[in-house]
Amino acid sequence: MNGNNTDGGRQSLLEVRNLTTEFRTEDGTVVAANDVSFALDSGETMGLVGESGAGKSVTARSLLQLIDSPGEITSGEVVFDNEDLLELSEKEMRLVRGNKIALIPQDPMSSLNPVLTVGEQIVETIVHHQDGDQSTAREQAIEVMRDVEIPDAAERFDDYPHEFSGGMRQRVLIAIGLSCKPDLIIADEPTTALDVTTQAKILDLLNDLQEEKGMAILMITHNLGVVAQTCDHVGVMYAGNLVETAALDELFRNPQHPYTRGLIDSIPQADVQYDDLPTLDGSMPDLTDLPQGCNFAPRCAYATEACRTGGDPKLTSVSETTSRAACIHADALDLSHGYNPTDSVHESTQIDRSGEPLFAVKNLRKHFPAGDGLLGDLTLTRSDGGLPTLERRAVKAVDGIDFNIYEGETVGLVGESGCGKSTVARTALNLLDPTDGEVYFEGEPIHEMSSTEVRSLRREMQIIFQDPQSSLNPRKTVGQIIGRAMEKHNIATGKAKQERTRELLTRVGLSPEAIHKYPHQFSGGQQQRIAIAHALAVEPKFIVCDEPVSALDVSVQAQILNLLNEIQAEYGLSYLFISHNIGVVQHICDRIAVMYLGKIAEFGTVEQIFSPPFHPYTESLLSAVPHANPTRKSDRILLDGNVPSPLNPPSGCPFQTRCPKKIGDVCEETEPELEEKVSGTDHHISCLLSVEEMTERSSFVESVESKSSN
Incomplete structure (x- = not known):
């Protein structure tokens, strides 16, 4: 979409124009959403995709004026149904949220009130926005629970969130979102923490409900596999900027930005064995210290001197396509052919299973x-x-x-x-x-x-847990965390311990200087590398x-x-x-x-x-x-x-x-x-x-x- 979509003069349901959201921090101003523009029609699904820190959720929450201090929406327009939402007061916005636009958040357990039954929480939304009586609202709540395929809806109306599985809790959130028949649903990572089987059910459910009710969906995710199965068109975000927009089929057939190509290649195919999985090297830049040129240049295999010094490129149309890309080389690059998994076919390791395990x-x-x-x-x-x-x-x-x-x-x-x-x-x-x-x-x-x-x-025997943030001591430096394990098991002390810690950090792809930092100063992937180094410390x-x-x-x-x-x-x-x-x-x-x-x-x-x-x-x-x-x-x-x-x-x-x-x-x-x-x-x-x-x-x-x- 081009941000000013009109099909024969028809106005889009949602038009986002030059939206900018900033956060004032001790380290400077962070522009989390930078001049973002896109459009979405009724009955369409748009995917907003990118790695953690790309600005997807900030953009979505900005649409509903849900940015808390020290954040601020500094410019732009969010035109929904011919009305600029950014011009509305907080009281007026409360009539829009949950009624015309529903937000389905990522984590149902923290989003649902544990002391209210799921039925009460759906009824609360209906009564607030539609001024109905409790009896009528209860009937509507049970009906919408059936719509999202919660079995025995009437019987489960009085159950509490903890009595539901993760997938069923996500259905409850979808039911709350659908309860007032909104025109637009913003689904913020609705399947990230779910099993693949539950994820498949939720995605099919959203597709079926959209087809039945004609609502628009903004699907926010870091998983292009989810995008491929749900969306009509896609916006790719990087470091707060939209770097590519395209129709779904065109994006996968012929991506125009190297970052998009890297995201597509990073998804392992379930029916292919790799020697090494294709990776997108590096990580999202610190938004307080962005590169001088293109934000993606330090990770881009096609970067030239012009990319590194010429400023961050704007989103522009690419010749002979309907796509737009923020890349000065987009017209010259052919990114239609990416990583070929047959170039790196995995050969099974020969394990000797003749002896004792x-x-x-x-x-x-x-x-x-x-x-x-x-x-x-x-x-x-x-x-x-x-x-x-x-x-x-x-x-x-x-x-x-x-x-x-x-x-x-x-x-x-x-x-x-x-x-x-x-x-x-x-x-x-x-x-x-x-x-x-x-x-x-x-x-x-x-x-x-x-x-x-x-x-x-x-x-x-060591263990690496799912959530490194909760398994790493926030009050200890990385050096202290890894070093303690060495001391406890008499591996190394003093200077030898420090040298081995630096070696381990280097081995897992981190700087040796990370030894002086605390866990919160690292991204999720970097924290997991620290957890791996901790496990390796005791040999x-x-x-x-x-x-x-x-x-x-x-x-x-x-x-x-x-x-x-x-x-x-x-x-x-x-x-x-x-x-x-x-x-x-x-x-x-x-x-x-x-x-x-x-x-x-x-x-x-x-x-x-x-x-x-x-x-x-x-x-x-x-x-x-x-x-x-x-x-x-x-x-x-x-x-x-x-x-x-x-x-x-x-x-x-x-x-x-x-x-x-x-x-x-x-x-x-x-x-x-x-x-x-x-x-x-x-x-x-x-x-x-x-x-x-x-x-x-x-x-x-x-x-x-x-x-x-x-």
């Missing part, structure tokens, strides 16, 4: 007492008309799993949130006491060791990586995954890599275990997991991975319902309540064993279907095979 888990169980009843964790049960008996209720978070990891090997543990992945890691490392089972490290039984003996093994043999890239931009994600691969090759480490994204796990692992409801549903090499026969759950996970190609259409296998409660798991096969290939009563009554389905392959699947039935052609398999053959 480094790490082994056997029949591991972790049950948590469920003490929310009248009798605590005890409940009355009656079977076959007999006398009632007291039984202990338990949340079966991990319910009998086996796997092993050999020296130099990476095993992935993948599945939806709540399936037990992180509990496996913490129980296996003895951070949680196991209910049952055995865990061995280098043949030594960890499950039989005292807490003192286990602590002595901490040097050999471990085994590292658990618990969702280490799920909250990162795709460009930073690729850098971290490549770094972990390099470090593994250098130090001979073994990893247990936990993720809810099977597409990510593929690019770092040798073998993958797919978990569902506390059990392993499938276990095999990467090649086996990504090729038929699939466990039906694995196939659904694979189909849900977003791909950055708007012309490639493959049917997602959208699972009905949510993961059942581990407090009351279903009978028979754990997956039978959601399985699209369920065999009636057989699956409900018989629990399958995890077994080798094809003799001699060491590919184990827990399913009652035959190999032929699991391999039965689906639209997902056909799309993968078709793409592979091409």
Whole structure:
């Protein structure tokens, strides 16, 4: 869009003209949104994409005058339905927010009021904007809950946010946004923290609701895979500026800005194995200290002296296209062909599995007492008309799993949130006491060791957590954080400790001078590198990586995954890599275990997991991975319902309540064993279907095979 869109004289629903938002800080003025212009029509979806810090959310919040001090909208117009929103008073804006324009924020748990039921929160919005009575508002709230496919809406109206899953809480936020039938929805990273299966459902839901209700959507995301599946046109932001705008198909077919090309290349394809994932080197510049020339020049492979000295270019039309780009070389560059994954095809590491594994888990169980009843964790049960008996209720978070990891090997543990992945890691490392089972490290039984003996093994077994910001001590410098681990395990002290800390920081791609800084002075990707350096400080043999890239931009994600691969090759480490994204796990692992409801549903090499026969759950996970190609259409296998409660798991096969290939009563009554389905392959699947039935052609398999053959 060109910012002054008129189709035959028709005015756009939203026109943003030269919007600038600044923040006054101790280090100077930060221009977080700089002269931003775009337009959006009714019924359209526009993607606003870029890495963290690009200015996407600031732009979105500026549209609704939601910028807090020390921020200020210093110039521009936001024309919505022929009215400049920036000219409205706060009282007038309250009539627009939630009524004509709805904002769906990123984190539903912090956005929903924990002391009000979800129904009350929807009703509150309706009553505030439509002056209806409580009874009518309740009916509307239940109706909109049904619209966003919340099961048993009337019954769940009185439930609290904590009683919903992450995906269902996001649906509640969408329901609040839809409750007053807005003309425009601003969706600010609505799927970032969700499983790929839940993400697929939310994206399909938004597409269906838009088609049905004709509203416009501004989709803010750092994931071009999400953009490819939802948007009509796209704006790419970098360092507060729009650097490219284009129609969706044109943007992916022939991007005009090197930054756009880099973002597209950074998205790993789920059906391709890479040696090294393509990366966008460097990071977003400090907005208080921008380069003299083009803001992207320090990271751009095509930068010339004119780029570095000529000032930041403005967004202008590119000849022979409908795109606009902020690049002085746009007319001369051909960016239609980017990174070719076939140039760097991964060859599976040859792991010697003939001897004893480094790490082994056997029949591991972790049950948590469920003490929310009248009798605590005890409940009355009656079977076959007999006398009632007291039984202990338990949340079966991990319910009998086996796997092993050999020296130099990476095993992935993948599945939806709540399936037990992180509990496996913490129980296996003895951070949680196991209910049952055995865990061995280098043949030594960890499950039989005292807490003192286990602590002595901490040097050999480390963990990298999902959120580095909460796992790094904010009151300590980076040098103190890394150095403390060395002192605790007698690795190094004094000058030797400082030298080793500097070496480790250099090894993970940070400046040695970072030793004097605090965690808050680094970006999320840099903080994760510090966490990796901390784990390496004690020279471990085994590292658990618990969702280490799920909250990162795709460009930073690729850098971290490549770094972990390099470090593994250098130090001979073994990893247990936990993720809810099977597409990510593929690019770092040798073998993958797919978990569902506390059990392993499938276990095999990467090649086996990504090729038929699939466990039906694995196939659904694979189909849900977003791909950055708007012309490639493959049917997602959208699972009905949510993961059942581990407090009351279903009978028979754990997956039978959601399985699209369920065999009636057989699956409900018989629990399958995890077994080798094809003799001699060491590919184990827990399913009652035959190999032929699991391999039965689906639209997902056909799309993968078709793409592979091409």
